[in-house]
Amino acid sequence: MLTNNTEALILAEKIGKEAALSCLQGMYDYGTSPMKVLDMIKEKPNCKVIVGALNNSDTDGMLNILAKTNPAGLAAGLSVLAKASGAEEALLELRNTDNEAELLASAKTAGVKLRVEVGELVDVRAHKEHIIFNLETLAGIADKITGTAPGIIIAVDEDVPKEVKFGTKLVDFLDTAKVKSVMINHHFYRLDVLNNGIIKENSYGSGVIHIIYENDCIVEKTKKELENLRKQSCGKCTFCREGLYQLDVIFDDMIKGRSEKEDLAMVEELTSAMKFSCNCSLGKCSGEPAASAITEFKLEVEQHIKKRGCPAGQCLAFTNIYVDPRKCKGCGKCLEVCPEDCIEAKKGYISMIDEFDCTKCGICIDECPNNAIVKVNGKTPKLPTKLTRVKGSKNITEEDTEKKKRHNLKRHRTKLVIPLKKDNNKASEKISEIKKSKEGTIMKKMETDIIIAAGGPAGLAAAITAGENNLKSILFEKSSTTGGAANMGMGPLGIDTKIQKDNFNNISVAEALDMHMKYTHYRVDEDLVQTYFNKSAETIEWLQDMGVEFAGAFRYFKESAATWHIVKPENGVIGPRAASGMAKIMTERAKELGTKILLETPVVSLIKENGRICGVKAQDSEGNIIEVRAKAVIVATGGFGNNKNMIKSEFGLTIGEDYFPFMVPGITGDGLKMMWEAGAMKYGENIEAIYQLPDNLNWFLLDAVLRQPNLLINQLGDRFMNEGDMGNTTFTGNAIAMQPGNYAYCIMDEGILKHYKKNGPDIFDIVHPADAFLAVDGEIAKAVEQGYESYFEARTVEELAKKLNIDAEKLQDTIDEYNEACETGVDTKFHKKQAYLHPITGKGKYLVGKFYLGAYGTIGGVRINKYCEVLDESFNPIEGLYSAGTDANTIYGDSYNFTLPGNSMGFAINSGRMAGESAAEYIEEV
Ligand SMILES: Cc1cc2nc3c(=O)[nH]c(=O)nc-3n(C[C@H](O)[C@H](O)[C@H](O)COP(=O)(O)OP(=O)(O)OC[C@H]3O[C@@H](n4cnc5c(N)ncnc54)[C@H](O)[C@@H]3O)c2cc1C
Ligand code: SF4
Ligand code: SF4
Ligand code: SF4
Known part of the structure; x- marks a missing residue:
């Protein structure tokens, strides 16, 4: 295979279709996807071009050597394949064109029209209509027509490639002393498997065997291999691009002692998905290093996670360098050599190494004349915390015992002193009160289908939903702009969304619901929660359809789920206020669908007649009262986070003294007070x-x-x-x-x-x-x-x-x-x-x-059901009254569930939609 098979050229030129097909009988294509050559030809009966190339997974590129040593074999192989398939021309995609002239001359002799191109990765999409064969397959075909016994090309690490006959035992040409594993085609194999291993057709991929020695760390090797693969990936397939990124992060965490046991399940999930969903051979086997590391070397990998240790002693995060106080003579030599300046030393004192800054380079170890600097794989013993005089033979354990004794003797009961703040004017809020009487002179009367009290995300979602149901609506907003608190936030929750699936961080509704209900000890309305969670993925698409773009689905902190759909910020930098762009788009959409938005016009009371809510009174910026009649009213005024008096009376907290919340202007509990006045159950404020x-x-x-x-x-x-x-x-x-x-x-x-x-x-x-x-x-x-x-x-x-x-x-x-x-x-x-x-x-x-x-503010105040109907003390819906968003958010129990981030804005938008839909249904009925 490695020597130029010129004899094959003549035979290939003469071979007919039938003879070519019979020659290929029983042959497999070499490499990662061992398919029968004849099946590959059958799959594409109209193929016009035969391509010879390396597998994309062959990141070593070793087999490219065939273009140099056996151009005749490659040309003969292409000629036989072209005849068998009826293809009109052949193409060789090589890592370089060093031997192009000889390749073209050989092809001419073999009777096949050839082009030679250079490329690292074969673009499998561009060759959808063509059949791609491994270079080694071409050389194998040439061997077969000349009657040479089949073999395979193998190289150990950087060694010169050799041709090996099938059936050869690995141990026959590998020195297995001190070898722990070998990596073939990105897969780690254990040595006991290898000792029995024989060279078989199709099982050697790139043909390069990488040796992993006993003192190598399998986790570190995996991380390196993943890094290499990331560099090679062209990034067109999400599973290859994102999967490799996530695996790289997980193995990096393992090396640095930051990984959790759940990461192993994630590796399994990712690697099996990558196997099926990537387009080319590189992607398909790029999860192999990670997958085989955790199956073949489970114990070693687990030790990095569970024991925070590296059995091979290679991962620096688990290695420590310290000065043994019993051996240090205080000569100060180490101080002079440390390139990081992280040794504290003084003549006659025991030196100390600052573990934060120490890069563990080991230079000081070689320098110390007393062998006092020690490298350990694991924890250091107890060491002095300040510079201590060298004291002959006194050892560290005695010092510690003394110190402990001192601590045990002391027990302090201190008097509590809480300095009280005198200056309360610092609180940044200015509580805006509705100055005039609710019963003031009515200057204007209006009528509509649905009234929406407030233009935060909940109110805006309700207004858009009203429009989608062909209903007229008026939205009253107290401040001079819409968006409410969402203008300060980043984005809503979404569960089981397309964005999550595309990024491998999917969470199902069942999982999220289970997490949420356990978190809240079932002290919340699961029916309301499930309705919201089930709707949330579609809501994200609903927002996208109106033009909202999301930067992705994120976690808030490491242990949380990636449910936070952060809005793509206008300035491109993910951070606070990103969601203000979403509020703008929602406002425009509401207007487009016919909602009349009245800014600086707070609702001041609800109108209730015959047990039914049938309108509101609002106050314009001049102080005039507007009376509006409607078939349904949706209240979403955002709670009472900026109402000092209510915060004191409801929670006993004093803003600016023992409590420092975000103070969103205008959020003063107006809607809650109105709803309570109208008979709503007072419920769940927090x-x-x-x-x-x-x-x-x-x-x-x-x-x-x-x-x-x-x-x-x-x-x-x-x-x-x-x-x-x-x-x-x-x-x-x-x-x-x-x-x-x-x-x-x-x-x-x-x-x-x-x-x-x-x-x-x-x-x-x-x-x-x-x-x-x-x-x-x-x-x-x-x-x-x-x-x-x-x-x-x-x-x-x-x-x-x-x-x-x-x-x-x-x-x-x-x-x-x-x-x-x-x-x-x-x-x-x-x-x-x-x-x-x-x-x-x-x-x-x-x-x-x-x-x-x-x-962030308050939550809750009224009780709603899953239709967002506001309930009275007897759990009966108050006819015509709906609430959404913060005013009605009672789904957290006693604490906000940060493990599912984006929950507040998520609830606001989804409940706004739910309220709008229920109100529309009610209007249709009455
Ligand atoms: C700094 C900050 C960051 C946040 N980040 C996020 C996040 O990234 N993700 C997340 O899920 N949640 C976040 N939140 C919470 C989220 O913004 C709120 O849960 C959400 O905005 C609530 O929506 P809402 O429509 O119920 O009320 P709000 O957004 O509070 O809107 C209420 C509106 O009611 C108006 N109003 C008040 N009284 C009246 C009245 N009488 N008549 C008419 N209008 C009235 C107000 O002016 C306001 O516009 C954040 C909150 C803050 C403060
Ligand atoms: S699997 Fe990876 S390397 Fe192959 S085409 Fe897709 S992204 Fe590119
Ligand atoms: S650690 Fe070694 S080199 Fe440094 S002061 Fe002590 S004895 Fe000297
Ligand atoms: S190991 Fe290197 S960085 Fe750390 S103390 Fe010694 S010389 Fe300094």
């Missing part, structure tokens, strides 16, 4: 809790940076939760609300900040992205200059304690105890992940954010 720095929009970067999962303590100086859960803003908001004063201090230091800037933060989300770390310095300086009261800096624990008004000894104790957990890597209290345990040493200075309970 806040959509989060946590944030006060005046968050002005201190956005600081908020994003200081909310990392470091040491979170309350005013008593105690930790109170697993900081690793801080990515879930609702859980953290709830936990903070359990603390005295509804606030908590999150403490880090400049060393940790430097680490985040260099390596990326521990947790981040779309609202608080990693970029914030690069730009935060200016905001920190501004906070210091302006004396921003929720940011603190200190050089010592004493200074910090004073600033935070916490007992200094208690604070020191908490920090010591926390640092001990960081040293051992085990947080025995809250079981925070080891990866988030960074000792608080005060390096540079301590940096602290005072985070408060916050909220």
